[in-house]
Amino acid sequence: MDRVPLPIDDALPEIIAAFQQAGRVVIVAPPGAGKTTGIPPALCAAEPAGGKILLLQPRRMAARTVAGRLAQTMNCPLGTRVGYQVRLDRKWTDQSMIVVMTYGVLLRRLQSDPLLEDFGTVLLDEFHERSLESDLTLAMLHRVRSELRPSLRLGVMSATLEVQGISQFLDHAPIIESAGQMYPVEIRYADRITKEKLEEQISQTLVSLLRETPGHVLIFLPGVGEIRRTAQHLQPLATRTSAIILELYGDLPPQQQDRVLMDLGQRKIILATNVAETSITIPGVTAVIDSGLARVLRMDPHVGLPRLDVEPISLAACDQRAGRAGRTARGICSRLWLKEAHRSRRPFDHPEVQRGDLSSAILQLYGWGEREILGFPWLTPPSPDAVEAAVLLLTRLGALEDNRISQLGKEMLRIPAHPRLARLLIEARERGVVRPAAVAAALLSERDPFVDSTPGDLIERVGRYLRWIDREDDGSIRGGAAQAVKQTVFHLLDTLRASGDDEEILSSTPSQNLLLTGSPADTTRFAEPDPQQSMESNLCRSLLAAFPDRVASRRQGAKDRARMVGGVGIRLRNMPNVESAEYYLCLDLVRKSADAEVRLAVGLREEWLQGRNRSSKDESFFHPTSKRVVGRRRDYWLDLILSETPIEVTDPALVTAALAAEVATHWKLVFPEADQELRQTIARVNFLATRFPDLGFSAISEAKLVEIGQKLCAGKQSLEEVRVGRWLDSIRVEIGYSVLATLDQWAPSSIELPGGNRTKINYADPLQPSISVRLQELFGWTETPRIAQQRHPLLLRILAPNFREVQITQDLANFWRSTYAQVRKDLRRRYPKHAWPDEAPGLP
Numbered sequence: 001m002d003r004v005p006l007p008i009d010d011a012l013p014e015i016i017a018a019f020q021q022a023g024r025v026v027i028v029a030p031p032g033a034g035k036t037t038g039i040p041p042a043l044c045a046a047e048p049a050g051g052k053i054l055l056l057q058p059r060r061m062a063a064r065t066v067a068g069r070l071a072q073t074m075n076c077p078l079g080t081r082v083g084y085q086v087r088l089d090r091k092w093t094d095q096s097m098i099v100v101m102t103y104g105v106l107l108r109r110l111q112s113d114p115l116l117e118d119f120g121t122v123l124l125d126e127f128h129e130r131s132l133e134s135d136l137t138l139a140m141l142h143r144v145r146s147e148l149r150p151s152l153r154l155g156v157m158s159a160t161l162e163v164q165g166i167s168q169f170l171d172h173a174p175i176i177e178s179a180g181q182m183y184p185v186e187i188r189y190a191d192r193i194t195k196e197k198l199e200e201q202i203s204q205t206l207v208s209l210l211r212e213t214p215g216h217v218l219i220f221l222p223g224v225g226e227i228r229r230t231a232q233h234l235q236p237l238a239t240r241t242s243a244i245i246l247e248l249y250g251d252l253p254p255q256q257q258d259r260v261l262m263d264l265g266q267r268k269i270i271l272a273t274n275v276a277e278t279s280i281t282i283p284g285v286t287a288v289i290d291s292g293l294a295r296v297l298r299m300d301p302h303v304g305l306p307r308l309d310v311e312p313i314s315l316a317a318c319d320q321r322a323g324r325a326g327r328t329a330r331g332i333c334s335r336l337w338l339k340e341a342h343r344s345r346r347p348f349d350h351p352e353v354q355r356g357d358l359s360s361a362i363l364q365l366y367g368w369g370e371r372e373i374l375g376f377p378w379l380t381p382p383s384p385d386a387v388e389a390a391v392l393l394l395t396r397l398g399a400l401e402d403n404r405i406s407q408l409g410k411e412m413l414r415i416p417a418h419p420r421l422a423r424l425l426i427e428a429r430e431r432g433v434v435r436p437a438a439v440a441a442a443l444l445s446e447r448d449p450f451v452d453s454t455p456g457d458l459i460e461r462v463g464r465y466l467r468w469i470d471r472e473d474d475g476s477i478r479g480g481a482a483q484a485v486k487q488t489v490f491h492l493l494d495t496l497r498a499s500g501d502d503e504e505i506l507s508s509t510p511s512q513n514l515l516l517t518g519s520p521a522d523t524t525r526f527a528e529p530d531p532q533q534s535m536e537s538n539l540c541r542s543l544l545a546a547f548p549d550r551v552a553s554r555r556q557g558a559k560d561r562a563r564m565v566g567g568v569g570i571r572l573r574n575m576p577n578v579e580s581a582e583y584y585l586c587l588d589l590v591r592k593s594a595d596a597e598v599r600l601a602v603g604l605r606e607e608w609l610q611g612r613n614r615s616s617k618d619e620s621f622f623h624p625t626s627k628r629v630v631g632r633r634r635d636y637w638l639d640l641i642l643s644e645t646p647i648e649v650t651d652p653a654l655v656t657a658a659l660a661a662e663v664a665t666h667w668k669l670v671f672p673e674a675d676q677e678l679r680q681t682i683a684r685v686n687f688l689a690t691r692f693p694d695l696g697f698s699a700i701s702e703a704k705l706v707e708i709g710q711k712l713c714a715g716k717q718s719l720e721e722v723r724v725g726r727w728l729d730s731i732r733v734e735i736g737y738s739v740l741a742t743l744d745q746w747a748p749s750s751i752e753l754p755g756g757n758r759t760k761i762n763y764a765d766p767l768q769p770s771i772s773v774r775l776q777e778l779f780g781w782t783e784t785p786r787i788a789q790q791r792h793p794l795l796l797r798i799l800a801p802n803f804r805e806v807q808i809t810q811d812l813a814n815f816w817r818s819t820y821a822q823v824r825k826d827l828r829r830r831y832p833k834h835a836w837p838d839e840a841p842g843l844p
Helices: 007-022 035-046 060-073 103-112 132-147 163-169 198-212 224-240 254-261 315-326 359-367 384-397 407-413 419-431 434-445 458-471 479-498 535-546 652-665 676-691 702-711 719-723 727-735 737-746 812-830
Strands: 024-028 052-057 082-086 089-091 098-102 119-124 153-158 175-177 185-190 216-220 243-248 267-272 285-290 293-300 305-312 331-338 551-554 561-564 568-571 583-591 596-604 614-623 628-637 640-647 750-752 758-760 770-774 795-799 805-809
Touching: 007 024, 007 035, 007 153, 007 175, 024 163, 035 052, 035 060, 035 098, 035 119, 035 153, 052 060, 052 103, 060 082, 060 089, 060 098, 060 254, 098 103, 103 132, 103 359, 119 132, 132 153, 132 163, 132 359, 163 175, 185 315, 198 216, 198 224, 198 285, 198 331, 216 315, 224 243, 224 267, 243 254, 285 315, 315 331, 359 384, 359 407, 359 419, 384 407, 384 419, 407 419, 419 434, 419 479, 419 535, 434 458, 434 479, 434 535, 458 479, 458 535, 458 596, 535 583, 535 596, 551 640, 614 652, 628 652, 652 702, 652 719, 676 727, 676 737, 702 727, 727 737, 758 770, 795 812, 805 812
Parallel strands: 024 153, 024 175, 052 098, 052 119, 082 098, 119 153, 185 331, 216 267, 216 285, 243 267, 285 331, 568 596, 770 795
Antiparallel strands: 082 089, 293 305, 551 561, 551 583, 561 568, 583 596, 614 628, 628 640, 750 758, 795 805
16 A cells, blocks of 8 residues: 655655764654654664664553554554554564554563663654653653663654753754644634533534534543533434444543544544544544543642642643644634633643652662662652652552662562552462452552442452452443453453462462452451451451551541541541441542542451551650640551550650640740749840840840740649749849849839839830839929939839829929929819829929
């Protein structure tokens, strides 16, 4: 078959020359240019002896589809000159010249074949998605090329790409752009903001597109849930227009994915996730409806758990989606958002390394010999907190020891699954429950096959699924999703068989004999006479080894509430089997409010919580009710308290530290506010520090009082003991006994009145000390009294005989001259028995 000319053809000579001269190239070509199917054959033809070409794709479906198109282009059966390898499926031989592979499969190959000596060129396609696997692959291959194998050629390809940063990362690799050739695509936007459901908006848009365009319609939705709701809503319209509705998402079985690409003899309405954005060309699509949304996996920093958020896609992704409508003919792309809002979208997608779970990637790096993860040449470095969290998890799983990969970690790397699930299978192998554990791992990693997708007990679901495998007559299990789970189960078992641990896996024992005990309504399943020997307990303990940080302890008096490792609040819903247990393992959670909601769990017995993650500590801490330091012997699972018993506090240093910490938080509870002499001394010091800094006094601040209070904690056990401690002596020590005389001379605590009595000076206002004195007691003073070696006048608060304030002054002489007569007049009528001389008594 003659090769159809491609728009990329004009750029092929320049691309081939760049590979030959520089060995690394960044290629940008718009959708429809033919870079994916045009460049690999051209490289093969230009250098037949240049080694195999490895073409990397982000998804299994894209890899299989691209391999099929390449084989058709090169006129050869798939699996001969052109082959592919994805998880669960390999079809290539040593004679294959072009191998299409997913990034994940290559990462695992690099563990055993770091130099990739069978391959001469590696092309990283659709790199704009910036998945964690693609970033890690590029960095590892660049290091191989730079340090070990300079002859390895690298090409990074995409339709939308931040090319300058990638070029610089690859030692200023040449950038080649192909103009490409697409049919015109008319872009339409919503004309108003609407509160209608997504499926209703799509239905209204689809009606006009079916009239205006002759081909298939591709509709982008954020997830499978939205796909199914939309499919149900659109079915009457599809029936009226003789169209067929097809679904397209990553976990769809290959046979159903292939139907999307086939000529079915009728018009297709294809409901897809972002799996259809790139690499896959669906012949005959002339219209696209774009919701502008995608589900994005992010780590929740508050709970340390991944979550799927629905987010607006980037401008680059919008362009990719629109390009699907112009691959084979003129098309229309209807975007379900306002044109004014389009410009506010971010230019490119955030790299997954900045938002995802790093544990798989970091285990790969440790297996590859890396130890300084933050020093690894990332294209976009991850945050130190994310790296720390991943290293902590791998250490808890036993994959890392002393900042090196352990033997257990190396075994985990050989299993094509998340480190948690690899740990599950290894533990299950030791406990003789590989088959149910493989089912559990598949149920946790694949799409839920159960029709009643409500929160539930994983043990019960494993039992239901094992019965379905044997009889396949359970109407509550979806056939397509269940087959995908089944394929994953077999793949995991095959992986363990290949490692030589095949005694139980190869057993012909029917699965009925491996079924878990207990019915869904049985709430006594965790009270077996010998729980250590049951199939169920061994599976639970295997899950515990894989999810040690997901143990939760039920709160006292609340059957549906618990506290998980890390202090995360947990809520259960409709899980009677799990709620009956004191402890349980939270395997799937979603954070919607203050407490995370558990969607999948298993019950635990406390005697299973053993090993290196369990510890016992004698602790001293402040008890908020008794307001004193108490001792407890606490049993922990990681940081989760399992039990505690009172003990005597024997270490004075621990008591002091615990009490001091409480004083730092609630120091006002221990400060003797009623101690007038203490408060007066502090105020006097602060007056001199404020008004006469040259004297060398330092203000006694709140922080200083906290420090003094903490020092007083020595030898004490309660806040009350601290409160009645020797605060004044401590203040005097803080001031220094050598300057106490200066304090008395410059800021005396009291002053003698003309009649011989003394009154306290109020230093509450450090800028203006004052005295409060009855008018008759001022007789004999002609001028305002002063302190601080006569440098600072006091403020006089003049009182009536009933001690009510009648005048405030800092100029006593002026008071006698101008104010006294009126005050005397007012007060003499009310207090005739007191002396009220006609002449100002303070004047000569």
